Structure formats: structure tokens, C-alpha cells
Amino acid sequence: MNRYFYYHVFYIGMMNVMLFVPFILIQNRFNGAVSGILLSIAIGTVMSIGTIRSYRQFPEMGLPEILKRFMPPWLVAVMLYLSSLLWLGGAVIVTYTFSQTIGMFFNPDMNHYQFLLLVIVASVFAGSRSTRTVQFANEILFWLCLPFLVFILAKALTNPYMSWDAVRVVAGYVSEFPSFKVLAAATFFFTGYLNLTLFNRLFPANFRINHLWAIPLLGAFFGFVSFFIPIGLHGTVGVEQYVYVWSVTADSMFLKYGFIQRVLFLFLIMFTLLSLMFMMNVFHASMEYIKASHPRSKPQPEQVPVPKTNWLLCSVFGALCFLFSLWANQGRSQWATGAWLSVRFLFEIMSFILIVVLAIIEKRRAATRPHSPPSSASSGQ
């Protein structure tokens, strides 16, 4: 079961490219990006491990069920709507960036709404499945991505044109203090643990997530790799001019003996898969939150066939993606991404505090329960 948790940690770590995280960090490479990444390792680790430990108090429960134990239904509904709105924001931005990137590098003559339609149809279908199906789909997509990831990383790190001097020069700016925006972007590498809010429903009651030491290592690895490899290949100054910085970085690598010369195409395939994975998870989580906001709803993680509500909700999400891309252009989507990352960071801190507080309350309740009413203790046995 451990692996189902770590798939999320992995793909969120890789997903950052689609949300302009490297771009934001690189814009601030002389103003605290390095220290921002270092600080985010500490923040991300504390939040991940704190959340994981808190969820141990709530076996087989997702966020909606936990909230319902402590709060009135209307408050729960408001909170669930807000959090699904937040995650949908991410999905909307990713669909837009994805259709732009693919349109730019695969076929610029094609109308990019067609790409959007393709990816939205796929995401609506994938997101509306049952939670168990989504969990298994994550596994399949992850293993499809991994060979590409390993190959591109190996290609980058063994590249003779990689300038380690440039990397060292930028690393020398470690003493600058990071801004809030940088910190918000850098902590995104660690956001994968938040899948617990939904997928904790599927973990059996006595299950504990192991290898927690891997979380800071993975987050730091993805953070440093996505920040430093573009700098090594495009220099400390030249790197700032690229908007799609990782697409250009992948294009700067060369396959001498492949069927194709441009690593770019492998990279784009990997990001098609990762975007689909992200969209699927976000659509699914938002859908489940909205369904759970109904006071009488019960979580049904293995419901087959899926009800009409799933289709309906996911189609609405898909329509939102379309509406965003009508409004957005490159500048606006960059602004929206920056704003979204900051809001997400604040939201993450608040939800971390909330879940820790709720876990402490739950622990006290559990500690007092066997003593006070003897009847409930006997019924528990």
C-alpha cells in the first residue's frame, strides 16, 4: 500500500514544470530561490510528516468524514467547496499550459482548443471513475512516466555541455532571503502528501505509511533537479529568457543514436502523461469533495458503475477549463499561476494546522472514552 502513497509524491514532484514553478524560481535565482528551496525542504517535511501522523488517528477516513465528526454540516460544505475550488484552479491552469505547450511544439497551425478538448475529454473520463480505479490508474501512469524521467535525467546529468560552474555560481546566492512567492513555489514540490485527504479512505485501518525519510529526499531531489539543470544548460543569465524553460532544456539535449534527435518529444510525451495524472486526481478529488458536502452522502470508493453525478460534476470542471482558456493568454496564465501557488501555500498551512488540531482532539477523546461511559467501552469489544 505504501507505493500508492508515494506515486502521488512522485508525480507532484515532477508536475511542477507545468505550473511554472521552475520559471518562478529561476526568475528569482539571484534573490533567494536557493534558500527558498532549502527552506521548503524543512517546511514541506514538517507538513507532510505532521499530516501523515495526524491521519493515523482517522483510519479509513477522508477529509470530508473527518470534518463531519467535528463541525456542523454547513461549515463542512463551505470548506469542501473552497478546497475543491482551489484544486480546480490548479487543474484549470495545467490544462491551459498543457494545450499551449503541446500546441507550440507539436503543431502550431492547429487550433489549441482542439488540444484542450482532447485533454479535457480524457480527464473527465479518468476523473469520474471510482476512487479505487483512480488509484490503480495512478500506478499505471506512473510506471509509464518513469522510463522517460530516468532517461531525461540521465541525459541531462551526463551532458558534457552542462556547465557545473554556472550551477555553482547560482548556488553561491544561498544567503539571500526568499520572498513569499518563491517559498510558495518551492513548497509545491512537497504537495504530494495531500492526496491523503481523499485516498486515506482506501488504506486499511491498521496500515501505516513507512519510509517517511523518503519524502524530504524526493522533494529536495525534484526541487534541485528542476531548478539547476536549466541553469546548467542555459547559463546563469541566459536562462531567464525562456518561458517554457524545461521544454527548451529538453530540446537542448541530443540523441545521437535514437530514431529521433530531439529529446523534446520524449519530454512532451512524459508531460502529457503527468498532466493527465494531475487532472485525473484533481477532477476526482474535487468531485468527491462536492459529493461529500451533501450531509447524507456516504463515501463509496469502489462504486461500479459510476453514477451520473460523477459525469455531471466532471463535465462542469471541464467546462471551467474551457472558460479559463477563453480568458487567458501567456501573461495572464503566468500571473494566475503565481497567485494560485501563493494561495495554495496559505491554504496548505491552514489545512495542516487544522488537521493537527483535529488529530489532537481525537486522540484526547479516544484516551478519555474507555473510562467515562462503561457501556461504550463494552460495545467496542
Next chain:
Amino acid sequence: MKRIVLALIACVLASGCGMKDIDKRFYVVTTGIDMTDNPEKPYRISLRLAITAARVESGSSRTEIQTVDAPSIAEGVRLLKSHVDKELEFGHCRMFILGKSLLEKATPETMSWFSRRRDIQMISYFGVGEPDALAVLKVEPKSERYPGNALFLSFGNEGTESPYTITTFLFDLVRKIKERGIDPILPIIRAHNRTYVIDKSVVANKQGQRLFLSAEETQLFKMTSADSSKSELVLPMEDGTRVVMYVSQIRTKVRISAGDAPTVRLKIKVSGVLEESAPELLEKDWHGLEQRMGQRFSKQVEELLVKLRDADADPYGFGLRYLAQHFGKDKEFKAWEASYPEAKFQVSTDVRITGPGVIR
């Protein structure tokens, strides 16, 4: 299920637009850009277009060249579209040749067209055409199997592995134009009968000056900057014969000490076998020969470094190395810029001759 199938069919139909068949495209294989004397249309853009053929064999490649003068590169390419009957496609253009005249007047902004176009590969090769780009484009090598591949194979150790040929990719050129403490270097491509000669190079410094390196200097640079083996070490003897060593491995380490006048230390380790020498020369004085070769090589490298320093050019990236070594920032870079003209160089070469080849 029916609805899903319908949706999928709709997607398949939708993707049909915007595609253009392969036989309605002209593949550009080499692009050349020169400067004209006309101030209103300063750029001369020449494209070498592949004529697609069913059979692939040596010498069967056929190409056609289109040239136009225009006020900017982008406009020139648009204008050229009206000269041809098929859509121009740059996705396979892996060679860009800048005319010598362009190199003298070009600004970094000239390069932005190349890095802005999404279909131009960041891994395409850049070179300087002598006397101009068009002359290089007009060469039709006999050995070409498919259009343009003679030039592609010349670079990046893909075909020939010449110690004289510097390889510069687009992304490398762009970063070195912008980077502090390193200057771009480009190979010079000359047209010679029906083939190309690529043995010299040119360094462009940040002040807009150009320093041309001879073939020997280019080889020295490539050996010491890119650890490029398959090159040679030569020692002329007193009796007029030459001892030539084939370099199978070369490693260069650069350390820069801080101070008012920085000292750049290059430690070079070379090993290889003798390819040409007088008989039994090696057996008489193995170590002495190694030392003499090393000393001569160090002296050559030092002369090259001094020449580069005096021209205020830094293709090795000593400035960047200096910053990296001392975790320097703006202040340190200013200090380096001021002190580079007085920098001292110490080159020491450790030559290991592994053997005299197959014969004694």
C-alpha cells in the same frame, strides 16, 4: 459506451485540420544569413531546400537554394515563402551559417529569432561562413547521401572526429552570448571545391570584437577546453624530423587563485601512443621525450591564453570558473573584469607515452 465512441470519433476528426502532408512541405536543411550593403534590407537570407527523393544513395542528394534580401530575418523567411511552391519547414534545419559580415555587425538581438522559433532545434549547429554564408551553401558535396547531411556529420563527432572542428549548438551560443565570464566561439566553415574545410574558429567577446584563431590554435583550444582526444601532440626535432603523438586521453584541470592579479593554473594530463618518430628514439630517452613534449605543449597553450587575454576574450570561461570557485557575485565579477587583462597563466603538462605503437 456509445457516447464515448462518438466523442472519440469527434476528436479524431478534429485533429485532421492544420496538418500538411509531407509532399507539400519544403525541408530547409541549411540556413545562411549574410549582411548586405543596402541599409534598408541589411539581411540576406539563403535557404538550402531539400528536394525529396525516393532513393537514398551517395551522391543522389539534390537541393535548391533560395536567396532574398530583407530588413529582418523573420520578414525574409516570410518573403521566401512566396518564392517556393511548398510550405517551408525548419524542423530539420540543423545547420545555420552566419556570414562573416554578419558576425562583425550582429547584436545579441539578432539571435533572438533563432531561439524564439519553436521549430528550430536548440541543438542545431552554428558556424561562420567564409567568405560568406551563401558561398558555403552553394557547395554540393559528392558524398552526400541525403540533402545537407555532409555538414551535419562534420560536427559533434557524429561523422568525422576532427580535432580542429569546434561544435557550437544554438543553446550553447545563446547562453555564452548572455553569460558573464565566458565568450562564445564559433567554427569557421570554408567552401573548398566540392567540400567543406572546418579547421579555424572565431571568438566573439562582449565588446563586439572578433578574434580569429588559426587551425593550430583551434586544435589547442579544443584539446584543453573540451578534453577532446583523437588529436595530436607534435615535437619538431633538431634534425628536422617530427615526433607525432596520438592523444588518446587528455584531462585539463583549471584552478584560479584570487588576488590583484589572478593566476590561472592549467594542469593538463595527456596520454597516448607515438604515431610518427625516428626509430628507437623512445627507447633512448623515454622520460626526456615526454618532458620535452610536455614543455612544448605548455608553451603553446600559454601563448594561446595570452593571445586570448590580450584580446579580452574568454572562450574558456575563466571568469565563470572564478566566480564559481569563490562563490562570487557582482562585486567579484567587476574585480575579475578589471584584473583579467593582467592575469597570469601557469600551464603544466604531464605527458605519458604509453608506447611506440605496433613497431619499436
